[in-house]
Amino acid sequence: MNGPALYERPAASASWRIALPHSAAAVPVARALVRTALAELDHGADSDTAELLTAELVANAVEHTTGDAPIELVVELLPTGCQVEVHDPDPAPPGHLTRPLDTEPDPWQEHGRGLLLIRALSSSCGHRPTESGKAVWFTLPTVPAQRRRA
Template sequence: MARAAIRAALAGSDDPAGRDTAELLTAELVANAVRHTPGGSRIELVVELLPKQCRVEVRDADPEPPAALSPHAPRPEPGPWQEHGRGLLLIRSLSAECGHLLTAWGKGVWFSLTVRN
């Protein structure tokens, strides 16, 4: 559902690579929220389309910030056989900016991309 929402939001963009990157990074954020949030908890997807930028935020009920997005967090590289640990690495590497913030009921993890319209 999150991938479809991003595809629909960016349907007017003439930047296929930007659309694909936004879809990939959104899927990573949503997958992390589903994996790390207790079952049955609310997860929200917020998409902001600005003139030259797309900002995506995924909000969940777990107030614990993702350590890998903290400014001074170690940046371990996942091993070749490790099944997890690449999502936030992709977000840090492919987004223009990323971070996290506290919300009234948990946290939001976000990224922004430059997108051509």
């Protein structure tokens, strides 16, 4: 078959690691980094979903950890997709990330849906301990070229 390959992805991986302030200002910075990384490398992961889920991870790290130690954003782009991790100093695992809630979220509450979104929209997610706390992560697959928006 002659012609462009619809599933062609970058052969090499790329990764970024950046310290972010322990404040709400970290959320738009994290979103911009993910958006720029995916656009600059013409990566096939869904940028809108990656931005949304990154914002949820960073907002959770800022809201649910104490102190002013920076949080860390790690973005890894692979030929098969992308993985985003947020490192924070609290070793406690995030509630309900890898298991469903026993009850539905209250539709009138402003909070409480971030982990649900991460579980629902990522191809996988989880958390792991680190030397200084924990890392919470999600992965998104590469979207075939014919399914991406023009």
